Amino acid sequence: MGKMILQLKGIDKSFPGVHALREVDLNVYEGEVMALLGENGAGKSTLMKVLTGVLARDGGEILYQGKPVSYRNVRQAQDDGIAIIHQELNLIPKMRIYENIFLGRERKKKSGALDIRTMIETTRELLERVRVQLDPRERIENLSIAQQQMVEIAKALLLDAKVIVMDEPTDALPDEEVDSLFGVIRQLKAQGKGLIYITHRLKEVFEICDRATILRDGSFIGELPVRELNMENLVSMMVGRELTEQFPYVKTARGREMLVVKGLSNAHVHDIDLTLYAGEVLGVAGLVGSGRTELAKTLYGLYPWEKGEVTLNGKPYRAEKPSEAIAQGLFYMTEDRKRNGLVMLMDVAGNITLSSLSRIRKGMSIDAKAEREIVSDYIEKINIRTPSMRQRARNLSGGNQQKVVLSKALMTEPNVLILDEPTRGIDVGAKKEIYHLINEMKERGVAILMISSEMPEILGMSDRILVLYDGRVRGELDREEATQEKIMSLILSDIQRKEAVSV
Amino acid sequence: MNSQSKAILFVLMLVCAILGLALAASVVNACHSFDNVLFLDGAARSARVAQAVEAGETGLKLTLFQNAFWLLGLAILLLAGALWCLARLNKVSERSRGITKLVLTSYRPLVILVLVTLVFSCLHVRFFTVGNFTNILRQISHYAILAAGVYFAILLGGIDISVGSVLAFSGAMGAFILSRMPENSWSALLAIGAALLIGIGAGLANGFFIARCGLQPMIVTLATMSIFRGLTLVLTNGAAISLSKKMAGYGLFTGLGQGAVLWGALPIPIILMALIYALAFYLLNRTAFGRHMYAIGGNEEASLLSGINVQKVKTLAYTISGLLAGVAGIVVTARVASATPTAGQSYEMDAIAAVVIGGTSLRGGEGKVLYTIIGALIIGMLNNILNLTNVSSYYQTVVKGIVILAAVLLDAKSVKKD
Numbered sequence: 042m043g044k045m046i047l048q049l050k051g052i053d054k055s056f057p058g059v060h061a062l063r064e065v066d067l068n069v070y071e072g073e074v075m076a077l078l079g080e081n082g083a084g085k086s087t088l089m090k091v092l093t094g095v096l097a098r099d100g101g102e103i104l105y106q107g108k109p110v111s112y113r114n115v116r117q118a119q120d121d122g123i124a125i126i127h128q129e130l131n132l133i134p135k136m137r138i139y140e141n142i143f144l145g146r147e148r149k150k151k152s153g154a155l156d157i158r159t160m161i162e163t164t165r166e167l168l169e170r171v172r173v174q175l176d177p178r179e180r181i182e183n184l185s186i187a188q189q190q191m192v193e194i195a196k197a198l199l200l201d202a203k204v205i206v207m208d209e210p211t212d213a214l215p216d217e218e219v220d221s222l223f224g225v226i227r228q229l230k231a232q233g234k235g236l237i238y239i240t241h242r243l244k245e246v247f248e249i250c251d252r253a254t255i256l257r258d259g260s261f262i263g264e265l266p267v268r269e270l271n272m273e274n275l276v277s278m279m280v281g282r283e284l285t286e287q288f289p290y291v292k293t294a295r296g297r298e299m300l301v302v303k304g305l306s307n308a309h310v311h312d313i314d315l316t317l318y319a320g321e322v323l324g325v326a327g328l329v330g331s332g333r334t335e336l337a338k339t340l341y342g343l344y345p346w347e348k349g350e351v352t353l354n355g356k357p358y359r360a361e362k363p364s365e366a367i368a369q370g371l372f373y374m375t376e377d378r379k380r381n382g383l384v385m386l387m388d389v390a391g392n393i394t395l396s397s398l399s400r401i402r403k404g405m406s407i408d409a410k411a412e413r414e415i416v417s418d419y420i421e422k423i424n425i426r427t428p429s430m431r432q433r434a435r436n437l438s439g440g441n442q443q444k445v446v447l448s449k450a451l452m453t454e455p456n457v458l459i460l461d462e463p464t465r466g467i468d469v470g471a472k473k474e475i476y477h478l479i480n481e482m483k484e485r486g487v488a489i490l491m492i493s494s495e496m497p498e499i500l501g502m503s504d505r506i507l508v509l510y511d512g513r514v515r516g517e518l519d520r521e522e523a524t525q526e527k528i529m530s531l532i533l534s535d536i537q538r539k540e541a542v543s544v
Numbered sequence: 545m546n547s548q549s550k551a552i553l554f555v556l557m558l559v560c561a562i563l564g565l566a567l568a569a570s571v572v573n574a575c576h577s578f579d580n581v582l583f584l585d586g587a588a589r590s591a592r593v594a595q596a597v598e599a600g601e602t603g604l605k606l607t608l609f610q611n612a613f614w615l616l617g618l619a620i621l622l623l624a625g626a627l628w629c630l631a632r633l634n635k636v637s638e639r640s641r642g643i644t645k646l647v648l649t650s651y652r653p654l655v656i657l658v659l660v661t662l663v664f665s666c667l668h669v670r671f672f673t674v675g676n677f678t679n680i681l682r683q684i685s686h687y688a689i690l691a692a693g694v695y696f697a698i699l700l701g702g703i704d705i706s707v708g709s710v711l712a713f714s715g716a717m718g719a720f721i722l723s724r725m726p727e728n729s730w731s732a733l734l735a736i737g738a739a740l741l742i743g744i745g746a747g748l749a750n751g752f753f754i755a756r757c758g759l760q761p762m763i764v765t766l767a768t769m770s771i772f773r774g775l776t777l778v779l780t781n782g783a784a785i786s787l788s789k790k791m792a793g794y795g796l797f798t799g800l801g802q803g804a805v806l807w808g809a810l811p812i813p814i815i816l817m818a819l820i821y822a823l824a825f826y827l828l829n830r831t832a833f834g835r836h837m838y839a840i841g842g843n844e845e846a847s848l849l850s851g852i853n854v855q856k857v858k859t860l861a862y863t864i865s866g867l868l869a870g871v872a873g874i875v876v877t878a879r880v881a882s883a884t885p886t887a888g889q890s891y892e893m894d895a896i897a898a899v900v901i902g903g904t905s906l907r908g909g910e911g912k913v914l915y916t917i918i919g920a921l922i923i924g925m926l927n928n929i930l931n932l933t934n935v936s937s938y939y940q941t942v943v944k945g946i947v948i949l950a951a952v953l954l955d956a957k958s959v960k961k962d
């Protein structure tokens with residue numbers, strides 16, 4: 042067992058109406074990864090914000106290398122060797138890698154001018170240590186999310202951090218890039234760093250973490266070595282009850298053709314043919330950049346069409362903007378709730394009803410009573426954890442924000458619902474609730490197109506699976522025949538074909 | 545700290561606050577009954593005291609008046625004590641901190657309004673009177689009407705600085721029509737209609753360039769500001785168009801600026817202003833359009849993806865701003881019975897200042913329209929007290945600038961904490 046470098050004891054924190062942390066303990070050991078686990082809103086991010094001084098704690102103490110500390114901002118924590126990589130990355134898109142890494146800590150020559158050469162060289166070394174091949178002068182906006190994460194880690198290395206916190210780092214990562222992140226984490230472990238790793242993908246806990254601290258509703262449940270844990274008892278500690286079967290697939294009778302796409306093409310997708318039936322889930326698999334989201338956005342009227350015909354529920358369908366798509370019964374739930382899924386300044390109720398205000402109109406006004414009833418219905422049904430429906434979306438935990446977006450989608454009562462990464466950043470319990478909701482809609486005859494980078498989710502919930510690569514349909518698999526290998530081989534065969542051509 | 549000492553602090557705070565307020569109120573009242581301005585220079589003051597003593601006046605009021613400065617100082621000390629207790633209480637009590645924060649963030653403009661009223665009432669006898677408040681309200685009605693429109697633009701995260709010029713042009717057009725048709729009894733309605741249409745047209749133009757062409761609101765309205773000021777100069781030929789009683793539409797038209805109801809107690813511009821704010825409040829808080837406004841201001845992309853017709857809402861918002869500039873144009877022109885080419889100049893700044901002092905974030909997406917009128921009121925009261933106390937109008941401009949800075953500073957601070 043490594044030496045304890047960081048110890049949080051009896052941390053307490055309240056927000057108006059929410060007791061977010063009650064006497065929570067967390068220990069970090071040298072050369073080990075500590076998983077911090079809990080449902081949405083359990084208080085994981087809040088605990089990390091307290092650690093790094095973003096939020097002031099109401100009680101408890103923090104011992105770092107044996108000494109009590111109390112940071113007033115992230116900068117102080119960083120200077121002391123505690124770095125945090127946030128759920129939402131904090132890099133400046135228009136700036137270069139080395140500029141971001143040295144932001145606020147620029148190296149200067151004696152003359153006072155920036156010492157760009159040294160900064161670039163140091164950045165190059167750091168990038169090598171995290172094993173990415175990138176030009177330090179590359180701009181952040183040209184990097185993939187995985188690469189951006191590596192840059193954040195490199196930044197932590199520059200600060201010579203002894204404790205590195207990662208808040209849901211694989212949340213937005215495609216499977217194949219998770220492995221390279223794990224490689225770097227193992228290397229950091231070997232260098233004796235202490236890591237805190239927050240995730241909802243429990244499988245990763247067993248792969249990369251040494252111990253786990255579990256929170257539930259802001260309370261400390263326990264700290265255990267991972268080898269004493271298995272999936273079942275971990276989940277029941279997190280949610281406080283037993284959860285059976287992760288993917289509650291139900292078979293429903295396939296209805297009539299709901300969405301028929303023929304030869305849809307534009308700058309992003311090419312010759313897409315697909316048929317979506319009422320009461321089924323059509324999973325869309327593919328690598329990042331395979332055109333899955335672009336296909337959804339095209340159907341939703343966000344990208345112009347060049348060719349192709351679409352019918353929805355038997356009627357010709359065409360949308361030039363989302364409002365037209367919604368009017369014809371198609372709703373697209375975006376993959377990035379922070380950027381374009383929610384209005385963070387607005388309250389929960391306002392966000393949920395935003396797309397269906399015409400349904401709760403009374404004369405010219407919004408029917409406030411109807412709104413309250415519908416919203417509290419959703420809050421209850423989907424189990425959104427919020428002190429009130431007037432809480433701003435920005436104050437909810439990530440998973441609960443996602444549930445708000447889903448409620449908004451459901452409230453439009455669509456015929457066709459496109460879900461883009463519907464369970465990103467959502468805890469096991471809530472995931473299951475969302476799967477149940479998907480089933481419920483299926484039974485009501487909604488046709489669902491589900492884009493997901495999580496292979497088990499695609500395999501577990503879809504009736505059929507469509508594989509996309511490079512903006513084209515590469516194949517279709519039935520639920521019975523589909524396996525991870527078959528999907529990958531459909532994708533890979535294409536890559537090989539391409540390579541063969543280019544050689 | 546235990547609950548007992550919390551209770552003691554709380555009671556202490558209440559006692560200090562009540563004593564302080566009561567003392568301040570009775571001192572100010574005593575000064576008022578001696579018809580004295582608190583900060584009149586020493587000589588006049590002692591003369592007034594001497595006069596009162598000579599007249600055989602004795603009693604509590606005189607004593608209060610004589611020692612006004614000391615007593616007010618004591619009152620301030622007491623209030624400071626109350627604040628100190630509050631600060632201590634906030635340190636130890638979660639609930640008290642929550643309430644204080646709520647009051648200071650959600651109700652800040654109201655708190656400022658109350659404070660400003662209190663302080664100004666101490667500064668001049670005639671400040672806290674019905675007549676003076678009617679006067680202030682009538683004065684602010686011009687840019688408060690503009691501010692209601694500008695609020696729509698700012699809520700979207702945009703801005704509209706063309707309103708002052710649109711005001712001038714629509715007012716000038718109204719006066720122009722009246723003076724060209726001195727015999728026609730319909731001319732007043734025609735003038736009003738034309739002014740409103742000009743407002744709507746200007747707003748539509750702004751909206752078109754901002755929403756459809758995706759240009760920056762600041763640049764677009766800077767351009768239209770210049771255009772409409774120029775058009776006003778062209779129309780008026782650089783000189784004022786005066787309205788005379790001989791014109792057929794004179795009474796009806798000027799009534800909108802000069803008239804009053806309730807036996808002259810309630811000027812029409814105040815009624816117009818109240819109506820406009822009531823309507824704006826309804827639109828923004830009770831209708832889908834209002835929701836869409838807040839949503840777009842908060843996150844335009846998310847609004848688009850939620851199926852909101854972003855371009856339409858934006859265009860409509862700037863059109864409302866233009867329309868209200870048209871209304872203000874009528875009111876201003878009617879008030880002085882003449883349209884000058886420089887009318888409404890720098891009114892857009894007062895309007896923006898009112899919105900900002902009313903606590904609306906220039907980033908868009910949050911704010912309360914009724915606080916805009918409070919913002920306008922604070923500016924109006926400031927101008928008023930500076931006038932009453934004979935401060936030169938040059939300084940008034942300086943003070944206004946400082947107040948705006950202070951307001952924005954408070955806003956920035958509260959955003960950081962949130």
Ligand SMILES: Nc1ncnc2c1ncn2[C@@H]1O[C@H](COP(=O)(O)OP(=O)(O)OP(=O)(O)O)[C@@H](O)[C@H]1O
Nearest residue numbers: 056061081082083084085086087436437438439440
């Ligand atoms: N600024 C805030 N104001 C009010 N409540 C807040 C604020 N920040 C967090 N909360 C509340 O505190 C609780 C804990 O939130 P936190 O973000 O720490 O959850 P989390 O465990 O990180 O969840 P997730 O896995 O969904 O990211 C939630 O109920 C949340 O609504």
Ligand SMILES: [Mg+2]
Nearest residue numbers: 085086438439
């Ligand atoms: Mg979180």
